[in-house]
């Protein structure tokens with residue numbers, strides 16, 4: 001027999017868990033289903049663990065270069081992978097357990113551990129981890145099932161051992177030679193951190209440049225920093241075959257071969273929508289398997305919503321969390337909101353970081369409207385000079401007719417924080433002159449943003 005709920009949330013990702021709590025607090029009897037780790041990708045195998053590794057990698061880098069700041073570190077700097085992993089495990093366990101406790105302790109929430117799938121439009125079957133199955137139905141169902149790493153179907157793949165972001169974070173030994181396939185932010189973050197840990201790192205890039213969706217100057221700057229640190233980029237390469245080689249892997253790139261002690265695939269992610277019975281709900285996913293929604297994140301089927309990476313409206317923790325906020329505003333708080341107007345922003349956590357909001361320079365050029373642009377090297381920023389970390393630049397594009405900021409990018413020390421100056425002024429829909437006239441604190445990265453805006457010139 002089916003148990004009735006007011007709401008069912010499938011998946012406890014960045015949107016699902018807070019949504020379940022909010023719905024329950026509004027008096028709705030809510031079921032939440034998690035088949036693996038509470039907190040989902042970000043907490044367990046995404047943002048949080050990788051950023052603890054970025055912190056360890058930076059500590060190694062700073063120690064190696066401490067002499068430049070007059071600090072003597074005796075002997076070679078080495079890392080202890082087991083301790084780096086143990087520290088990561090401790091940090092993520094705190095978050096994961098926190099999410100589980102939060103859900104279990106919220107009145108009106110029932111937690112099910114198992115795999116949920118639709119059996120009809122408003123019915124869900126759960127294969128429970130406790131060996132029992134459960135049938136539930138609800139008026140409102142929210143899909144927050146996230147994504148998983150893509151593994152390429154290259155010849156020989158079934159004979160080798162390889163890594164994704166998840167297994168890579170379980171290593172307790174330092175890879176001797178890590179080969180990474182991919183050129184996106186996940187690939188680059190892993191490349192720099194393992195190079196800084198002391199591995200030899202080779203990155204295989206199918207095209208001729210990194211970060212294909214970003215401006216050329218951004219990609220070139222990041223490549224320059226990583227190459228200087230010893231990451232070896234091989235552009236225009238495609239794996240044709242893989243085979244075991246001792247404890248490692250031999251990779252054929254056409255007629256050429258390279259051997260890796262560890263192979264990491266970071267070529268993209270695929271939505272977890274292929275095994276949730278969407279056909280029984282009457283939802284047809286689009287080509288990459290994403291679920292189309294309107295601006296309020298409603299699917300085409302009444303009473304079913306999709307939030308987080310699966311709706312294709314951003315693939316970040318902050319977009320998933322914002323999806324939750326928008327759904328909660330509409331359903332619980334009685335405040336009409338939608339995601340159509342939100343301004344996209346994100347960061348790549350290489351060091352120095354790259355952060356971006358709104359349109360890129362390429363997008364502004366393609367758009368064709370009269371625009372202004374300003375760029376400034378980080379060597380102009382006092383904070384960067386004082387730290388001896390002057391790599392990178394800031395860039396901003398402005399609509400020449402309205403004086404509104406169209407987009408901004410910072411590759412440089414603390415760019416991931418300073419970008420919020422732009423995010424906030426764009427969200428306030430104020431002209432750039434408001435920001436230009438603000439008084440900022442010295443000596444920070446943000447203090448140079450008004451100066452940057454003073455350099456605006458027509459984009460030609």
Ligand SMILES: Cc1cc2nc3c(=O)[nH]c(=O)nc-3n(C[C@H](O)[C@H](O)[C@H](O)COP(=O)(O)OP(=O)(O)OC[C@H]3O[C@@H](n4cnc5c(N)ncnc54)[C@H](O)[C@@H]3O)c2cc1C
Nearest residue numbers: 011013014035040041042046047116146308309315316317
């Ligand atoms: C290596 C890496 C680094 C990243 N770093 C960043 C970063 O620095 N900043 C950032 O903003 N984003 C980052 N991301 C992206 C970020 O992790 C995701 O965008 C974020 O987790 C949002 O996911 P979500 O809410 O869609 O679902 P997820 O977090 O993926 O959670 C989905 C949950 O659903 C569960 N589930 C799936 N199917 C079922 C089912 N049928 N039944 C029950 N449960 C199910 C899964 O087990 C999972 O727990 C990173 C991603 C990766 C891989």
